[in-house]
Amino acid sequence: MKEVKCDCGHINPHGTVLCESCGKPIEGNQHIDGNDNHKLLNMRYDGTARRSQTYNKSIIDKIWSFFSSVKVGVWLIILALIASIIGTIFPQEMYIPAEAPNRDPAVFYEDQYGILGLIYYQLGFHNLYSSLWYMILIALIGVSLVICSLDRFVPLYKALRNQKPRKHKSFLSRQRLYSESDAISEEDYQLIKKNLKKNRYKIVEENGHLLAEKGRFSRWGPYVNHIGLIIILLAAILRSIPLFYMDEYVWVREGQQIVIPGTEGQYYIENKDFILETHDENDERFREAIMQEGSVPSNFQTDVVVYKAEKSIPGAKPELNAILDDSIQMNAPVKFDGYSIYQQGYQLNEFTNMTFKLHKTEDAEEEALATFTVDLTEPESQYELDNGYRVILDQYYPDYYLDDNGEPASETNFPRNPAFVFIVYPPDNTEPEVSFLGIGRNIDATGANEYKLGILDFEMHDVSGLIVKYDRSLPFFGIGAAIFMIGVIQGMYWQHRRVWLNRNENGVLMAAHTNKNWYGIKKDIEKAIQNTDIKMVEDQQELDEKG
Amino acid sequence: MELLNISSTALFIAFLLYLIATLFFGATIRDKRTDNKKGIAGKVAITLTIIGFISQLVYFITRWMVTGHAPVSNLFEFTTFLGMALVLGFIILYAYYRLSFLGLFALPIAMIIIAYASMFPTEVAPLVPSLQSNWLTIHVTTVAIGQGILGISFVVGLMYLIKQVDQTTRNKKNTWLEIVLYILFLFIGFIVITSSFNFANYRAEFEYPLGNQIATTEYHLPAIAGPNEGVLLTDGAFSPLFETPAWFQGEDAGSKFNTLIWSILAGTVLYGIVRLIIRKRIGAALQPLLRNVKADLLDEIEYRSVAIGFPVFTLGGLIFASIWAEIAWGRFWGWDPKEVWALITWFFYAAYLHLRLSRGWHGEKSAWLAVIGFGIIMFNLIVVNLVLAGLHSYA
Numbered sequence A: 001m002k003e004v005k006c007d008c009g010h011i012n013p014h015g016t017v018l019c020e021s022c023g024k025p026i027e028g029n030q031h032i033d034g035n036d037n038h039k040l041l042n043m044r045y046d047g048t049a050r051r052s053q054t055y056n057k058s059i060i061d062k063i064w065s066f067f068s069s070v071k072v073g074v075w076l077i078i079l080a081l082i083a084s085i086i087g088t089i090f091p092q093e094m095y096i097p098a099e100a101p102n103r104d105p106a107v108f109y110e111d112q113y114g115i116l117g118l119i120y121y122q123l124g125f126h127n128l129y130s131s132l133w134y135m136i137l138i139a140l141i142g143v144s145l146v147i148c149s150l151d152r153f154v155p156l157y158k159a160l161r162n163q164k165p166r167k168h169k170s171f172l173s174r175q176r177l178y179s180e181s182d183a184i185s186e187e188d189y190q191l192i193k194k195n196l197k198k199n200r201y202k203i204v205e206e207n208g209h210l211l212a213e214k215g216r217f218s219r220w221g222p223y224v225n226h227i228g229l230i231i232i233l234l235a236a237i238l239r240s241i242p243l244f245y246m247d248e249y250v251w252v253r254e255g256q257q258i259v260i261p262g263t264e265g266q267y268y269i270e271n272k273d274f275i276l277e278t279h280d281e282n283d284e285r286f287r288e289a290i291m292q293e294g295s296v297p298s299n300f301q302t303d304v305v306v307y308k309a310e311k312s313i314p315g316a317k318p319e320l321n322a323i324l325d326d327s328i329q330m331n332a333p334v335k336f337d338g339y340s341i342y343q344q345g346y347q348l349n350e351f352t353n354m355t356f357k358l359h360k361t362e363d364a365e366e367e368a369l370a371t372f373t374v375d376l377t378e379p380e381s382q383y384e385l386d387n388g389y390r391v392i393l394d395q396y397y398p399d400y401y402l403d404d405n406g407e408p409a410s411e412t413n414f415p416r417n418p419a420f421v422f423i424v425y426p427p428d429n430t431e432p433e434v435s436f437l438g439i440g441r442n443i444d445a446t447g448a449n450e451y452k453l454g455i456l457d458f459e460m461h462d463v464s465g466l467i468v469k470y471d472r473s474l475p476f477f478g479i480g481a482a483i484f485m486i487g488v489i490q491g492m493y494w495q496h497r498r499v500w501l502n503r504n505e506n507g508v509l510m511a512a513h514t515n516k517n518w519y520g521i522k523k524d525i526e527k528a529i530q531n532t533d534i535k536m537v538e539d540q541q542e543l544d545e546k547g
Numbered sequence B: 001m002e003l004l005n006i007s008s009t010a011l012f013i014a015f016l017l018y019l020i021a022t023l024f025f026g027a028t029i030r031d032k033r034t035d036n037k038k039g040i041a042g043k044v045a046i047t048l049t050i051i052g053f054i055s056q057l058v059y060f061i062t063r064w065m066v067t068g069h070a071p072v073s074n075l076f077e078f079t080t081f082l083g084m085a086l087v088l089g090f091i092i093l094y095a096y097y098r099l100s101f102l103g104l105f106a107l108p109i110a111m112i113i114i115a116y117a118s119m120f121p122t123e124v125a126p127l128v129p130s131l132q133s134n135w136l137t138i139h140v141t142t143v144a145i146g147q148g149i150l151g152i153s154f155v156v157g158l159m160y161l162i163k164q165v166d167q168t169t170r171n172k173k174n175t176w177l178e179i180v181l182y183i184l185f186l187f188i189g190f191i192v193i194t195s196s197f198n199f200a201n202y203r204a205e206f207e208y209p210l211g212n213q214i215a216t217t218e219y220h221l222p223a224i225a226g227p228n229e230g231v232l233l234t235d236g237a238f239s240p241l242f243e244t245p246a247w248f249q250g251e252d253a254g255s256k257f258n259t260l261i262w263s264i265l266a267g268t269v270l271y272g273i274v275r276l277i278i279r280k281r282i283g284a285a286l287q288p289l290l291r292n293v294k295a296d297l298l299d300e301i302e303y304r305s306v307a308i309g310f311p312v313f314t315l316g317g318l319i320f321a322s323i324w325a326e327i328a329w330g331r332f333w334g335w336d337p338k339e340v341w342a343l344i345t346w347f348f349y350a351a352y353l354h355l356r357l358s359r360g361w362h363g364e365k366s367a368w369l370a371v372i373g374f375g376i377i378m379f380n381l382i383v384v385n386l387v388l389a390g391l392h393s394y395a
């Protein structure tokens, strides 16, 4: 490995652009940072030797160079940006509206959006954010982030540690802020030093040359924030492992006690009551809005008891001990033993059971010959009634509607609009009769039935949709986010400012560099050189030139 | 209801103060000195701005007292707050750079945003359960402040372009710049036309099929485009010239589409009138105003406001948002359109910051980026809310 010895005597690693010590541009390497056709030096990494810019032989070198390029990084970010936009053109599969005529994605997209919808669906854009290629894109950003940071951090760290106050003239004069003045008095020099110190600059001197520096730590901001991002990406990987993340959606009826899915039978939950409250429409403040928009819910709440199952002997029926008796509300989940339960959905007024009576068709009084009750969540197939009657539940449609072919069907499995086909067997062994029965419907298929069924009574309940989950990756996301924020703030709200003052027999050269906020460093210099004979630095970057 | 009146009056006063402050900032143009030694006009202007900001704070606090929740929960409230955040961003950057010209451009933009906000229903509305969370308040206010500061980079980027883009002959750049300015006119057109018909209390009701049901929708502007397969119910109202195409989805699609048409018409007419009077591109007419500002300084302020706004936006739009979503729904990220657009905004400004690291992306290119960035923010506010409805959709 060829090292480069600078005129000042410092030995620089191969590929260095500006001598780490005196800043003199190293001949033959100026193209690396594009300095050859510019007056000003590119100070981004202080002209350090970066692996990506130096070695380009092996395939690993090439991959390394590729991913460490900010250009590639920006491209990856832009690609992720465009991909993300595509995902919002039409709703993602999980956001297909509940009231859509057909929620099957194979139908929905074409139905709603025509040919574009069909293409969207066929390209898999309806699940874009969990698609492999989207994840690969994000992963590539991660790779690029790591390589890019490693490529720059180490050399930059070394260069900033090695820097000397004495700089080569070609380094100073090619800084954006630069001035040459006649020799100044020692008092002036001391005054400037004092002023810079007062402004919290750290001063290093060497044979009458001066380097004033502040905010160097802000240079590490980007690396810190990239570490934060990487932790977040790793957390996202962890989250895809069941050990770290589990979630289950469960519907629990009022009064029902069920085992909580995802807990291996360890926990049970009972729904005591579901409560839906609305804002008071007589509340003067909100009257106008409620009049316009209709009633507004104010609370979704499920009162639950959670039980822990203690199994004394394997196989035995578990003994349930209540460990939690609480209310779950929107924005107020409950937690137990590392699990959380969230209020998510609800269904009002499902039928719990229905009681029917059987009477003679022509009986105007409709006197009951027998009655029976059907539990709508667990209907039986056959009911033996008083007086020798027998009813078979031939068909049961919990959520009845007529499908496109005019056939009876059930929209969901929930008893929201139950309908039944009963076969009635009279005690005298005459021909059984078929009756169709639903809410507001009572159809006698043949028109010649001797017996008729009627709904006598029913009970209703609400159902709560709850999410049960644990997410053990959350702390990692939290740490990643915190580190990211520290990093951006460090890099954005502070700046790395340096002022060089080199004195030689002919006069004083002053130059300054900051990684951002040039206005601020100029003000610092103005303050520092007040009442001295030194010339104010000139800004050699002129965006105005062309205007 | 006393308090609510105080609140709306305070907002109105704030608006007026911003207007007067703009005039004073305008008066500083004659002042040839562009450094810190400002004349009296500049001092009056910034003082008025700060009083205006305080007045808007009064609006905010009193409305909070009335409703019992932070007034950032519907489109009117949020957008008003965004306007306030833009003023805050301006005050912060003014404190540092003392550039009066910034006020001349930032305050009108803030005023457009606030006036735009007032076109949406302003009644105080109760909160649905999912919005009843302190984290929501923290999230929304932080996002808006971040966006307000990023908005300053748009304002400054626009100033940069007005100053630097060649206006001697018509070319691609000044055409694009003119389009950006024209879009501002569309907002003004929207405001003018909506408030005129609101003032005249115009109402027309339509019935139209929505999914399997019949819905009604109320137009507050005469229908140029009626709802798809809609039937006019109100007597004496204008009947539509044509129907909104069916692919325009969702509730009230017709009325939104109609409003869009009206805004374009009104904005175009306004723009046309101004062009007729000044007889040159708006950009060309504004250019001399900025003669005394240094392009370098504009470039720097633009970059600074992104540098200051980006962390705030990240905190509010991604981190606080996730915390709230985690508490409300048990999932901190759900890929809902609003969230995705926050991510897109974040990606965009990250790209901006990285591009600024390299040569060749300073100055004009980065000014264009700053303009586009705020375009994305406004897209998220307007199009995503009104068209790509998601969980966050207010309207």
Ligand code: HEM
Pocket: A044, A067, A068, A069, A070, A071, A072, A073, A074, A076, A077, A141, A142, A144, A145, A148, A149, A152, A219, A221, A222, A223, A225, A226, A229, A488, A491, A492, B347, B350, B353, B354, B356, B357
């Ligand atoms: C979405 C992902 C990313 C975010 C949010 C992000 C964020 C940031 C931020 C805020 C800065 C500071 C910029 C400044 O100080 O002006 C920065 C700097 C930087 N980023 Fe990223 N970054 C991301 C991805 C990447 C990628 C993929 C690369 C790889 C090419 C990369 C390379 C760099 C470099 C080289 C710096 C400059 C470091 C320095 O100042 O010395 N970043 N990044």
